[in-house]
Structure formats: structure tokens, C-alpha cells
Amino acid sequence: MSRQIAIAAAVVLAASLSATAVPALAQEAAAPPREHWSFSGPFGQYDPQQLQRGFKIYREVCSTCHSLKLLSFRNLADPGGPGFTEAQAAAIAATFQVTDGPNDQGQMFQRPGKISDYFPLPFPNAQAAAAALGGKVPPDMSTLAKARSHEGGFPQFIFDAFTAYQEDGPDYIHAIINGYTTAPAGFALPPGGQYNKYFPGGAIGMPQPIKDGQVKYTDGTPETLDQYGKDVAAFLMWASEPKLDERHRLGFQVMIFLIVFTGLLYFTKKKVWHDVHEPAVSS
């Protein structure tokens, strides 16, 4: 057996050695540093305070350009979310202007948002966004935290399965917010582009969105770029995966059940097969 494994390993090794001749891709972006997240791991849960801070950043900064069209104001009061009360969510909704209609005269009109409304779009359509922002459409943020990843490659991807690492999206968002630096010498920055070492290709269309102290926190949390990045990434992770708390809780119950049930099945199997195996070797 071990000889076969050795041969098999040799074949794979030969294949991977011949692969080392691959030239590194020139525009390879830096790997986003892995941050600590309250929602990581099998028992992770969102921190409602952090989600509220992240929402404040979305509202005051991101929402100028980025839509969040799959989220409704009622979601702000959902369990496992930022933990606003329904009254608070309704009050937040009322501060937004929403297009409704047509009314009895056939006209569209503006009214304050209701809790059942979805987050209004910053631009009426993608073309308007592109026209206003130098040709690039800012991505919708509803699924953004699950739509970004960084290929860890082999063997990292195997470790990631065992450590239940699913936070490459928030890590990337945090890294982008903190990744604005001056371009390295010789880097040809396209007009209107900014250099960001974590953005694939290096040239990002979005100007640095936020700076230290720009958003005021009322709970004493440091108003730093690093903290802003974490808070808004956590909020966007919740926006992408709003049922994570429930999933982790239910997952624990299901795992306990399956392990106990499978254990019982094992002993049942042992008992049933006892007469077959006696006095034979084990199967």
C-alpha cells in the first residue's frame, strides 16, 4: 500500500514540479491580511454593535455611490442583524427619500421611506452611475462580501476547509479600504485611477473612500481607518449572509444530533453483525 502511495505521490510531485516553470502573473494582487472576525469559525456570531457602526459607515460614505438593493429597512431589525428595534428601523427608513408611484395623476413622486421599502439606489440606473463616476459602475453591495475572494492556492485551500475559513470577502474589503498607497515607481496608473495594492491589477477606480476620524462613533470605538474597514466589512458580510447566526446555531444542534445518532447506529451495527463476525476477523 505504502509503495503505491509513494508512486502516486511521485506522479503528483512530478506534475507540480513541471508546473513551477509558470511565470508569476504580473498583476498579482497582494494577499489580504486575515483579520479576526466575531463571526468566523463554527461558533462565530455577528457583533450587533459592530454591524451598527458598519451601517453608519455604509450610510454616510458608501451609499453615495454603492447600492444595497437586496436589503430592506425591515432587515435592520431582523434577528442576527444589527439589532435595531422595529421603531428604530422605521425611523431610519423615514430619513430616506423613496420614489413611489404612479399616483392618481400618473406621476411618480418622492416620499419618506417605510420599513417595508428596499434601500433606494444612489443612481437611477447603471448608465447614470457610470456617467457620474468616470465610466465605472460601483458594484452593488448586497452580495459583495461573498463575491470577492483571494485564491490561497495549494496547500492553503486544504487548511481553509479544516479551519472553516469563509472570511476572504470581509478580509478583502478591509484590505482594500486600508490598501491605498502611492503607486510603486514605474507603475502606469490609468487616468482617474488610484493605486491599491490589494486590488487586482493595482489600479482601482474608487478614490480612497474614508479617512481617519471621518465617521463619528458614539460608543468610544477608535475612529481609525483600520476600525472603519473592519466595521464596514462586517456589516457587508451580514448584508451578504444575513442568516449566518442562525446557520451556526442550527449547525451545532445538527452536528450534535448527527454524531449521537451515528454513534448509536455504529453500536447497532456492531450488535447486529456480532454473530457474523464471531469468530471471524473484523470487517
Add this chain to the structure above:
Amino acid sequence: MSGHSTYQPQGAFMKWMERRLPIASLVHSSFIAYPTPRNLNYWWTFGGILTFMLTVQIVTGIVLAMHYTPNVNLAFDSVEGIMRDVNYGWLLRYIHANGASFFFVAVYIHMARGMYYGSYKEPREVLWILGVILFLLMVATGFMGYVLPWGQMSFWAATVITNLFSAIPVAGHGIVTWLWGGFAVGNPTLNRFYSLHYLLPFVIAGVVVLHIWALHMVGQNNPTGVEPKDEKDTVAFTPYATVKDAFFIGVFCIVFAYFIFYIPNYLGHSDNYIPANPSQTPTHIVPEWYYLPFYAILRAIPSKLLGVTALGASIVVLAFMPWLDTSRVRSANYRPLYRQFLFIFFAAVIGLGYLGSQEPVGGYVLAARLLTAYYFAFFFIILPLLGLFETTKPLPNSISESVLGKGAPAGNGGRA
């Protein structure tokens, strides 16, 4: 289905029924009294696991279909609606998406077991070919299911895969237009993929019935590859195989649940959370992980037509294994050389899977070509020749002899 049914109907109603529709005795002879070799190891539980997974996929799929909208403008948002607003919709979708992966995990193990123990050999050729047909149906179903969420990878995988048919001489482009229902992947494509994705699982279920029927005609193979000779070599399906299958389905479900609850997006691609955009090609289009070895074979060959032919041949060749393998000994436990070449084959398939996930540049192309060459050489050169030259180990006289260890040549009792 093997021998006379020993079923004795109890009670007036069952006796009445037995003379009209003997379904109770069919169930009794197929799933209760049916004799299974006593030396089956846990690799044999994957048939039961596959039946379980097919049921899981159909049940979750039917409920998902109640909430899904097959329209290019609504599909992505309807899937997100399932994740957000349907009660336990996130659970249904994660079970279904990871269920496809685990269905393929189980089928690959099931196929590898068949190859290792020579389960394709006489008299199980039809059983094996039905299995290859099931695998092809699974490939088609899985591919069309991946298109339904209408994310970037859905759209571009559909574009790349359907474009493969354009390699067919003369009629190629006409066929592709016909498949698309238009001049590009669009709403008609999504609609028909949805329709077929709903249909094919029931076709699979039908072929599974044939597969089990064929299995019960010829009986199960076993780790020695020696046919059962008398009652001492077999045990009744119930309770022995039933409880063993149930236990291992439980073990399988623990791993499955770990993926569903803790790393539900691990096996997916993050680009599929970006809505499909026909005017923006992703930097790197990859299929789902379970197609990667075949994708690597496709890309290893510079000619498109030959690449597509090799892709198809790499699966279809499996159906010819019963005749390509000239050895009369079934189990690799008694075929030392075949066993080595088979392990290299498994390693080559895993290697191709890795290469399929990487950009086809530099040494990766060469590696993929070498492994593709080995893949086909295994079937067309190694299998036919080994049967002629290989010295096999002596087979036990019976299953019970090998199990009880009386001079059993392979003392590991078939454990691989």
C-alpha cells in the same frame, strides 16, 4: 429477484394483495432477504449513500423550484430571495448546492471502488454501463443546475460549455444556436436548462431502478472478487447491509453537514455572487470542482475538435472497461501490478483536477498533457496488456475462507 421469494404474506389483506400486485414480496426479496456477500467493506456503502443523495437533491430541489424564477432578469435576485426571505431557504439552497458536490464525491468513490475491485467484469457489464449512463446524466444535471443562479460563473460556464459543440464539423454552429435558442446564451437558454434540470433527476431515478435491478440479477461483487458459493458466504440485506449502510450514511452526513453549516461557500466560486454580465468576462472561468479533471483534458489538447473529442472519450471509455480489461481476476487485491497502475491513475485524475483549476500556462500545460496521456494509456494500453502479462496472486476458494482467514492469501480481507 434472486431465487424464489421466501416471502409469506401474513393476514387476509396481504394474501389478497399478493395474488394481484406482489409488491410486498418484491420489496421483501429485493431489500430484506436479498443475499449480500458477508465480506463487503465500507466502500460498498456508497451505493446506498448515492440513493440517499439523489433523494436529498430531489426533495430540496422541488422546494427550491417553488421559489425560483427562471428569467435572466429575475433569477439571481430570486435565488437571493430564497437565501433571505424564504423560511430556511438558506438551508435548502446550501444543502442543494453542497449536495451536488457531495453527490459527486460519493459517485467518484463508488466508481473508484468498482474499478479497484473489478466490479465491471462479467457478468456485471450492463450494471456498469448503466452506471456510466448515470454518471453522464449527473454531469449534465449538475452543469445545468450551476447555470440557474445566473451569476457570472453560471453565465460564462454555460457559454464555454455550449460553445464546445461548435467544434463539431459543419453542423457545429447550427447546433450551438439550437442549444441556446438564440444567437447567444440568454433567456431561452436559462429556461430550457431549468426545464431539463428539473427533468433529468427523474430520468436518473429511472436509470437507478434499472441499475439496482441489474445489480440484483447478478448479485454484488465483493472484495475478493470470488462469487458467493453458498449461504455461508452471504448475509441477508436486512438487517446486515441496511444497518451498515445507515451507519455510514450517518458518517457521510456529518461531513456533509460540516460543509452546509460551516463552509457552505467553500466549494463554490465567489464570482457566482456577481450577477451575470454578458459584457464582462471573468478573468478566470472555471467549472465546478467535480468537472475539473475533464476540463484539464479538454484544455490539454491544442485542437478544439480533438479536445472536445478527448473530453467525451474520457467518460465514454469507462463503458468499455469490461472489454478493455483482459484479466479474469476481478479484485485488485490479487492483481499487484494493476493495483499500482490504478493508484497512479487515481493520482493522475486528482492531478488533472488541480491543473484544471489553474491557468493553462507554462509547465501546467505540459503536466496536463502528460497526465492526459496517462489517463488514456491506462485504458487503451495498460488494461489490455496487463491481463496478458500480469502474475496474479492465488484467489481464495470462497468468501468465507478469506474472511475466516484459513490460508487467505490477502490477509487484509479486502480492506483498501
